[in-house]
Amino acid sequence: MASKGKREGREKESASALAEGVVAGDKRSLARAISKIERGDENLPALFSELYPRTGEAITIGFTGPPGVGKSSIIAKLIRLYRDEDKKVGVVSVDPSSPFTKGAILGDRIRLADHFLDKDVFIRSMGSRGHLGGLAAASRLAGMTMEAAGFDVILYETVGVGQGEVEVASAADTVVLCLQPGAGDAVQALKAGVMEVADVFCINKADHPQARGTAAEVRSILEIGHELDPDAPVPPIVLTRGDTGEGVAELEKAIEAHRGHLIETGGMERRRRASLRDFVISWATGRLEKEMEERLRGEDADVMERVYERRLDPIAASGKILRQA
């Protein structure tokens, strides 16, 4: 007991020391704290109880869209604008990765390389699996850790237009959906449910001959949505060029305007409350899932044996492990 108490004391102290480093803006502390999130470290609760009160002030923006549209180039240009305003920028970049290897493919991180030497820009890639509470929860914790470290703007970047990407991006105050000119992209985004979470649309590669056509296509889809729900604002569509930076200042303005509208209408509070509730539930669910997995491998292995032999159906089996939870 004494040694357990001592160990707990040490752990708490180390979490406190790390939290102190993060809050002081020490980048190594920040990196280590995010690694703890990725590992699901046992000190996370202690660490987070100290960091969380320091969060909630940052501008948070989710960037999503299919691979290859040039999100990283736009983000690189946007970071420059925020840096010109002397804002510190954190980027949580979520790469799709294997469900088995847990490895993140560092696709086009290279485009953000301009900012690697800027001490007021912090970029972190996260793999898409193996996180307690899911990737959206882990990304959110990483972003909040950056907030606690004093970053003014947090960008959540996801590659892809699946459900998981939507969840990551939707945790932000403003969601930007990036598309490129050409048929299909908008329709695919619509199918994946991304169109409905997007607050600002960005059509990149504005010099492409089909750019205006794609913008018109997106606009017509959005207008149908507006007819169905006249209270919902029609999101702005901004044409950009990631290579030259053209249109990126307009994009920043559109994001800022959305943010202003949210604050004015009380939408910000609703959105943040919903996002925190989602986090709490997915974190709790993740913990339970882990517990159940362990039990089914251990003491409750016979339950699965009976299911496999068709003596117990899987819905009844879930009830059994729940009652023991």
Place this chain on the structure above:
Amino acid sequence: MASKGKREGREKESASALAEGVVAGDKRSLARAISKIERGDENLPALFSELYPRTGEAITIGFTGPPGVGKSSIIAKLIRLYRDEDKKVGVVSVDPSSPFTKGAILGDRIRLADHFLDKDVFIRSMGSRGHLGGLAAASRLAGMTMEAAGFDVILYETVGVGQGEVEVASAADTVVLCLQPGAGDAVQALKAGVMEVADVFCINKADHPQARGTAAEVRSILEIGHELDPDAPVPPIVLTRGDTGEGVAELEKAIEAHRGHLIETGGMERRRRASLRDFVISWATGRLEKEMEERLRGEDADVMERVYERRLDPIAASGKILRQA
């Protein structure tokens, strides 16, 4: 109490009657049973305890791949082959849909129209949201219901290459990944983690000039995987034409060969056990999630209030609602 007992008796009776209809192969009963799955009907546990013992004999195949590769055409041709062998075929078709509207977009269902009048083919589309335990669990229940109704082959078709689609397809004994000729598709599938769950690769549009190049690209990716894990078999790559049916017989043989290999090596049992365990856990998790959501809206609303006001951190909040679960 008396009336509650009576109602429970009636419900049980109605679940029994429905199960009887399903097992007798009545299509209306089958359709109603799957609707109960989609709605998360309260009779589901009673219904399923009767259906489950009748499952486990069917050949189950997961079909996944990006939109537009021609999966539905291949599936339509494959169904014809199974029908020639006098096998009854059930199709669970998972359409990507909005996270908010719950509606399924019935994309290319039309290609399966040939089989709509065949009483030994049953096709059911499922939307991708609002299912207790997630879409993979709901699709699995739908497939098992078809198994109980006497279908010999169950095809799980998903559109897209996200994590969700991987989960749906992986519940099957054999996973077929369909790609089309041209750069990018294979790499995107790799990024999404689909390559690693695929047992058989199908490059459709075999008449396309880049078809063999794409097959070679996939083969080289697979060989890298094989070098990393020499015990894993290298999945076969089959070139098909959905329009003419060319190569679909080879695809069927490759699926059968994979199945034979699984049975021989004991891989089938391992795979089915893992898949049932995943189902049980996600079903239990889904129930808990629903309970927690209700509680956070009701009796535990103050917990979220404190989180929102930064007086309680979200990890601690998740611990609080768990202890009350």
